[in-house]
Amino acid sequence: MDRPLISHPANPFGADPLHLEDHLEGVANRAQTLGTGPTSEQLYTLGWLHDFAKAPPQFQSYIRQEYDGPKAEQQHARMGSL
Numbered sequence: 001m002d003r004p005l006i007s008h009p010a011n012p013f014g015a016d017p018l019h020l021e022d023h024l025e026g027v028a029n030r031a032q033t034l035g036t037g038p039t040s041e042q043l044y045t046l047g048w049l050h051d052f053a054k055a056p057p058q059f060q061s062y063i064r065q066e067y068d069g070p071k072a073e074q075q076h077a078r079m080g081s082l
Contacts (some may be wrong), residue, residue: 053080
């Protein structure tokens with residue numbers, strides 16, 4: 001059985017952990033409020049994409065404190081900045 005992707009080990013809104021899909025949807029909805037028309041849709045898409053680098057197995061293992069591979073592969077910021 002596959003485990004759900006997580007964004008944060010502890011969810012500030014109560015559930016533990018914060019699932020990646022819930023985090024991305026929340027950010028996308030908040031980002032969308034910053035614009036109107038087509039800009040609003042673009043901001044929504046960017047909100048969904050901003051943490052895509054948390055999906056790889058290396059990061060998921062790292063955030064669950066199970067990772068024992070190269071340090072460079074545990075971080076999401078470098079890939080996410082692309």
